[in-house]
Amino acid sequence: MNGKQAVVLFGALSQETRLKIIRMLVVAGPAGMAAGAIAEAVGVSASNVSFHLKELERAGLVAAERDSRSIVYSAAYEQLTGLIRFLMEDCCGGRPEICAPVTHTIDICCATAAEENKP
Amino acid sequence: MNGKQAVVLFGALSQETRLKIIRMLVVAGPAGMAAGAIAEAVGVSASNVSFHLKELERAGLVAAERDSRSIVYSAAYEQLTGLIRFLMEDCCGGRPEICAPVTHTIDICCATAAEENKP
DNA sequence: TTCATAATTCAATAATCCTATAAGTATTGA
DNA sequence: TCAATACTTATAGGATTATTGAATTATGAA
Known part of the structure; x- marks a missing residue:
């Protein structure tokens, strides 16, 4: 983890919808959740959730995998723990x-x- | 810690200069550093470091205390640990x-x- | 008091980010 | 193949945020 990466990760977490999504996926565990279920849970439109999920994916905080018609997103725990380590280093x-x-x-x-x- | 607070904290950390400042203060410990020393260390102008320190203070990530002509800033560890707890809850x-x-x-x-x- | 130092505030500009709408792609089932 | 479902992409707007340089406030020393 370097400074520029960390800035991108913190930026990804500094938005209400995205933070809700990440926290939900952190609780959901490796099984993850479908984009539609996430949209419903956080109460935003499909296109909006897609925009934010892409932002999270770009930062490497979530992984996406297609399952039939759905696309299932899950938290990237290593990135989260790496970010925490970076922040609290020494x-x-x-x-x-x-x-x-x-x-x-x-x-x-x-x-x-x-x-x-x-x- | 609630969601809105956490968004503000992550927003404060999602900027290169501010992240550098916080990481430096986290290492510096309770003694903190003067605004001028911080500006020099991160290589930005006085007015720019002042802007970012204010942002960090607004978020509650740093505390400021005047010491003669200098204003000394130090990291607010409880906020940082609270934020990490919030992110990794359950x-x-x-x-x-x-x-x-x-x-x-x-x-x-x-x-x-x-x-x-x-x- | 007067000057120098340390830092903040202000104003204008530039850059970035978020939301909504509309159109597009992939997958499944009739 | 046609329609429906589940998401994504593109675009345009309005809002927020960052940077710079000049002016301002607070403190300490001559």
């Missing part, structure tokens, strides 16, 4: 307590979700 | 391996920096 300058809240909360999120997912 | 849907890379890398960053900082 973050704490020897003060772990400064960036600990990030790792702590994400660990809890993972653990909770995994727990709920058990059979 | 991220992995029971698959901890998906978001583990984030927490792992930040943990390593903290540990390494803390180690290097020992007397």
Whole structure:
């Protein structure tokens, strides 16, 4: 990840519709969602959602795959985690307590979700 | 953190000069840096850095404090960590391996920096 | 007080981004 | 093949954002 890439990614995330989409896809997981379902969920027109999905795809934040008539989009987790790493690089300058809240909360999120997912 | 706030924060980070500033302040730590030093480091005019610092302040990503003739800016870590939490909320849907890379890398960053900082 | 330094504000211009509408492409089923 | 479904692309507008240079405010030193 370099600065110019990161600017593009942050730009892709700095729009209400696109941020809603990404957050939804992050929750949806690798299975992803069809463009139509996304449009309905965020409440925008087909052409508008298409415009924003293309923007997200251009940034590399989502991947698209056709499934019959639908096109299914899914979150690119590696890009997201790479972006976070880039932003917090050398973050704490020897003060772990400064960036600990990030790792702590994400660990809890993972653990909770995994727990709920058990059979 | 809510969606509208997050959009403002991502917007603040989606500009080359501002991203450079934030990353520099994240490394600089609580001591922060004066506006003039920031301008020189990122290579832009005083009025331009002032414009961008104001934008970052408006978003709540930096705090400003006057010190004699200088105005010293420092990163608002809680906002950054809050933003990351918001983005990755319920991220992995029971698959901890998906978001583990984030927490792992930040943990390593903290540990390494803390180690290097020992007397 | 007067001058120099540090930074902000203002105004004008240039660049970029978002939305809506309309037209186009791919896929499936009658 | 014809029509319907699911999306995408093109275009044109209005809105927001970035940059520059000149003017302004705040602080400290001679």
